[in-house]
Amino acid sequence: MSIDIFGFRALWSPYYLMVLICITIGYFLFATKYRHRAIGNTGLTNRQVVYFLLAMLLLYVVKGSPVDLMSHIMFSAHMTQMAVLYLVIPPLFIVAIPNWIWRMWIDRKVSKVIFSFFTKPLIALLVFNSFFSLYHLPLIFDVVKTNIWLHAAYTMILFITAVMMWFPLVNKLPERQSLSGVKKIAYIFGSGILMTPACALIIFANAPMYSTFSNPELWANAMRLCVPSSMLAGLNLSGPEMFSGLPALQDQQLGGILMKIIQEIVLGYVLGVIFFAWAKKENGGGTKIDPLPSDYR
Numbered sequence: 001m002s003i004d005i006f007g008f009r010a011l012w013s014p015y016y017l018m019v020l021i022c023i024t025i026g027y028f029l030f031a032t033k034y035r036h037r038a039i040g041n042t043g044l045t046n047r048q049v050v051y052f053l054l055a056m057l058l059l060y061v062v063k064g065s066p067v068d069l070m071s072h073i074m075f076s077a078h079m080t081q082m083a084v085l086y087l088v089i090p091p092l093f094i095v096a097i098p099n100w101i102w103r104m105w106i107d108r109k110v111s112k113v114i115f116s117f118f119t120k121p122l123i124a125l126l127v128f129n130s131f132f133s134l135y136h137l138p139l140i141f142d143v144v145k146t147n148i149w150l151h152a153a154y155t156m157i158l159f160i161t162a163v164m165m166w167f168p169l170v171n172k173l174p175e176r177q178s179l180s181g182v183k184k185i186a187y188i189f190g191s192g193i194l195m196t197p198a199c200a201l202i203i204f205a206n207a208p209m210y211s212t213f214s215n216p217e218l219w220a221n222a223m224r225l226c227v228p229s230s231m232l233a234g235l236n237l238s239g240p241e242m243f244s245g246l247p248a249l250q251d252q253q254l255g256g257i258l259m260k261i262i263q264e265i266v267l268g269y270v271l272g273v274i275f276f277a278w279a280k281k282e283n284g285g286g287t288k289i290d291p292l293p294s295d296y297r
Contacts, residue, residue, distance in 0.1 A: 079255035181278030202256030
C-alpha cells in the first residue's frame, strides 16, 4: 500500500517547512544585517552559506519529507534518519555558524560553564553515546516513540549532545582547539567504538526488539506523532507490514547495519580531512615531502 493515503500534511510537513524557512531567514539577517553589533565579526563566507543551506535541506529531508513518515513504518528508515540527523547535520551547522556568533553565546556567564564542561572531549563522547544507547533500549524506545512530548524532548537532547560531541572535532574557534591532530584521530576512533555495542545489539538480535514496529496497536500510537489523528481514524490499518515487504527482524537488522555504515563513511571522511591537514601542517604547509636531503650525493 502506498504511503500517499496519509495525506499531504503527513508526507511533507508544511508547518515544519515554514519554521525552517523562518530560521534560515533569521540566520542570514543576523549574520549579515546585524553583524556590525559584534566585535571581530567577519560576515559570512561562501562555504558557510553552502553548509548552512545544506544542513537545513537535510533537516527538512529527514524530519519533514516522507522520510520522516517512513521512519515510523520501517526501522531501517528510522536508523537512516538518526544517522543523518546526528552524524551529518551537526558538523555542518557548527562550521556554518561564524565564530563571532559562537562567541556571543558561549562567552555568556552561564552558558560558558555548561558549554565548556559538555564539550570536553571525553565527556562529549560519553554523553552523546550514552543517550543514543539508552534511546535504543526497547523499553525506553517504545515509550518515547508513542509520546509526542517525550519524543520531541529526547530528539532535541540527542541533537544538542551530538553538537557537543562534534564541536571539539570541527569547530574553528582558535581558543577552543582542545584536540591536536593525533588526539582528533583517537577521538574519531573512540566515537566509532562507543556506538558499536548499540548497533551490534540491533544487528545480531534473533527477534524483533521494538513493539512500535511489530505490535499493530503500539505502531498505530507511534504513527500519531507524524499523522493527524483525524486522518488515522479514517484508515483501516493492520500494521507496518502493509507498507513494507521486509520482515520486522530483517528490517531491524538492516537498520543497525545502515547506521554503522553511514557512521563509518562520515567518520572516514572526517578522518581523511583531519589526517591530510595534520600532515600538511607537520610538513610546514608544503604539498610535497622530499624523501632525501637537499645535499644528498
